Amino acid sequence: MSAPASPPLAASNYQIFRLPDFTLKCGVVVPELQLAYKTYGNLNRDRSNVVLYPTSYGAQHMDIEWLIGGPDSILDSTRYFIVIPNMLGNGLSTSPSNSPFPPGHPFPFISHVDNVIAQRRMLAEVFGITRLAMAYGWSMGAQQALHWGALFPDSVERIAAVCTSARTSPHNQVFLEGLRATLTTDPNFVEGYFRTHPEKGLRAFGRVYAGWALSQAFYREHVYLSLGYTSLEDFLVRDWEASFLRRDANNLLSMLQTWLHSDISDNDVFQGDLDKALASITAKTFIIPGQTDLYFTPEDSLIEARKMPNAEFRPIPSIWGHRAGNPSKHLQDQLFLKAAVADLLNDS
Structure with missing residues (x-):
């Protein structure tokens, strides 16, 4: 007999930002889009210490907040105001599991464009934030960070893109x-x-x-x-x-559908021109692939990094594959990411 399924994920102490009559990139109007988010640390007076940290595939904020803490953590909430927006589709933000769409009715396609537009509105309307000190992300979270850099280049000072791609490759x-x-x-x-x-x-x-x-x-x-x-x-x-x-x-x-079609150039601004979209990312950017990642390969990442005007390529020397970018169980990879983030944030 097989074991019973584990109980559903649960989360607490987070907020909901509501966006009425939100038009998705696919053209569907959602009567009330909900973006779940959680914050860590304190926003300074001039709102210059904001780090955006979007969630990755299948994850909710409590799955990735392990790397937030004090000065010894990868992300320091004693110095920065860190915001984790839950990706649309992850069960806390608007998703098939909590949407008004009836069972059996096709849930609309969600693009990363929808994610970053909702995030940008939340930051501006709730906190008065119009610029990020850094967008940090792993995997699908980093896809969102790169979308920020391409679509809103004047709003992002730095990007740490860990184990990701600007466009999902055919092999991926x-x-x-x-x-x-x-x-x-x-x-x-x-x-x-x-x-x-x-x-x-x-x-x-x-x-x-x-x-x-x-x-x-x-x-x-x-x-x-x-x-x-x-x-x-x-x-x-x-x-x-x-x-x-x-x-x-x-x-x-x-x-998964969002990931399949992730492409920073698939929008009205760049109209499919990936080179143009990559060239528009003016933020100081660290492209940080896992050296042994099997689906976001360092070879693919290097090709994209070379087309960004202000990017540095820093592969993680690890046998942990894609998980090197979310190393909750591997101290050496944690220290690598901590050092990379410190270098990026200290770069003026």
Whole structure:
């Protein structure tokens, strides 16, 4: 008998910014778009200490706030006012799981353009913030940071883009299409919508993800044993399956669609011209790929970094693959990111 699904994710102590009659990039008007966010630290008098830290795929703010703390943390909330906006589709902001769209009705396509426009309005209307000291993000969070840099270049001083891309590459799309095909083979997926919690599909989804998110060397060296797992199977069940069993499958599909079509040039400003969009990012930018990331490869990142006028390429020398950019369990990678952020913030 299979184990019961873990309880849904829960979060507290966050705020909701409401945007009535919000027109998405796809043309659908949402009667009331909701952006969930949480803040850390204090906003200074001239509002010059703002760090925006958007969430990544499947994550909510409490999943990524581990790197926020005092001076010894990657992001220092004693010095900076840090804002985590929850990505649309993640279950706290407007998502399939909490939207007014009835079950079975297609949830509209969400673009990162929608995310950053909602974030910009929240910052301006709630806090009077019009400029960021830094946009920091990992994976899909960093896709949003790069969208900020391209669309609002005068509003961002610095960008730390960790394990990400300005445009989702064809190989990354293959990875994502494989995930979607795996998840939607679950029998609970009917007419484009999961009617009940698809435990079988989510377990399979987690196992496929595990092969991409960590490197061959990570598995060859059995690093998972040092993390308290007794075997590879134990790691796959208690880490990867358990992680995705907590998620809402319809939300995962929505965010996956956003990721598939992520492209900083796919808008009226750049009209598909990626080189022009990259050249528009004038913020001091650190492009920080994982040296062994299998789907945001350092080779792809270097190509994009070279087309930005003020970018520095700083790959993480790690066997943790994509997870090197979110190293809650690996001190060496934490120290690398801490040093990179310190260098970026101290750069005038």
